[in-house]
Amino acid sequence: MFESVTKKLRDARKIVFVTGAGISHESGIPTFRGKDGLWRNYDAMKLATVNAFYDNPKLVWEWYNERRKNILYAEPNLGHKAISELEKYVKVIVLTQNIDGLHQRAGSTEVLELHGSIVKIKCTVCDFKSEILTEFTQIPPLCKCGNVLRPDVVWFGESLPQEIWQQAVTHASKCDVMIVVGTSLAVSPANTLPIYAKQNNATLIEINPEETIMSSDMNLSIRSPSVVALPKFVSIFK
Ligand code: BV8
Ligand code: ZN
Numbered sequence: 001m002f003e004s005v006t007k008k009l010r011d012a013r014k015i016v017f018v019t020g021a022g023i024s025h026e027s028g029i030p031t032f033r034g035k036d037g038l039w040r041n042y043d044a045m046k047l048a049t050v051n052a053f054y055d056n057p058k059l060v061w062e063w064y065n066e067r068r069k070n071i072l073y074a075e076p077n078l079g080h081k082a083i084s085e086l087e088k089y090v091k092v093i094v095l096t097q098n099i100d101g102l103h104q105r106a107g108s109t110e111v112l113e114l115h116g117s118i119v120k121i122k123c124t125v126c127d128f129k130s131e132i133l134t135e136f137t138q139i140p141p142l143c144k145c146g147n148v149l150r151p152d153v154v155w156f157g158e159s160l161p162q163e164i165w166q167q168a169v170t171h172a173s174k175c176d177v178m179i180v181v182g183t184s185l186a187v188s189p190a191n192t193l194p195i196y197a198k199q200n201n202a203t204l205i206e207i208n209p210e211e212t213i214m215s216s217d218m219n220l221s222i223r224s225p226s227v228v229a230l231p232k233f234v235s236i237f238k
Contacts (some may be wrong), residue, residue: 005220008203014091016045016175022182024100024228028073049156061139062152068118071100079226080106082234089237093171099153110130112164116153124148162237172196180206181226185213
């Protein structure tokens with residue numbers, strides 16, 4: 001399966017992973033596709049918006065509370081662990097769309113959270129920012145300035161944190177191999193990262209049981225779950 005890319009992997013100075021909800025699927029965290037993408041019959045893509053929050057902050061907070069509870073009880077899986085183990089053999093950067101923090105919990109040391117983190121919060125008015133690892137007693141929670149607190153995630157229609165985005169584009173533009181795992185690449189600008197890598201003649205590999213909009217641009221497409229495919233990458237280096 002890997003013959004065509006084994007040499008590229010072994011010779012790589014830097015491997016960049018672009019990951020999405022699919023890599024956390026086997027940790028029990030729903031993706032955004034199909035029935036997974038529904039919460040109380042609300043479309044996740046609609047709830048993750050500024051308008052939804054200001055229309056009904058209590059509802060949006062209930063959604064994030066439930067997801068945070070689910071995420072805090074979840075464990076990194078063999079896919080997350082394989083990516084962190086690869087750091088023993090080569091420079092690894094993880095550019096993730098996931099807000100679950102499972103890459104870091106698996107031991108990955110260089111993770112850029114493009115869409116924020118579910119354990120981070122910020123004030124809707126002042127510059128208060130913090131981390132929250134327990135249940136909120138009152139929702140929506142209020143800041144000491146009296147205004148409503150919100151999850152420190154990027155909602156649709158909001159720009160990504162520029163500092164993080166610039167770093168992500170730089171890593172993508174300078175990698176030898178990019179491995180795109182568990183993402184439909186339906187959301188921009190994260191879905192442009194493989195294009196930056198391709199422009200740098202990087203070897204592009206995708207791990208996804210299903211086709212994605214960039215499958216035809218890939219040097220190798222592995223149609224299996226990430227928990228099955230990723231540990232095999234480690235064995236290439238052993
Ligand atoms: C922005 C955080 C500037 C919150 C998220 C019209 C056309 C094109 C673009 C737009 C448009 N209108 C607006 C836009 C821009 C918009 C966008 O891309 N919309 C899409 C829906 C069309 N983007 C934005 O708004 C971004 N900001 O562009 O700012 C701007 C400003 C104003 C106006 C215009 C532009 C902000 C985007 C970030 C939104 N926040 N998350 C939260 O999580 O609550 S996005 C969220 O959804 C995730 O973070 C992730 O990015 C995305 C879900 O995608 P995936 O992770 O790929 O998951 P998905 O379920 O789709 O797929 C899972 C895949 O895994 C599948 O392929 C499946 O086959 C595979 N899989 C399943 N199991 C496994 C597996 N693979 C391997 N192993 C398995 N076991
Ligand atoms: Zn405040």
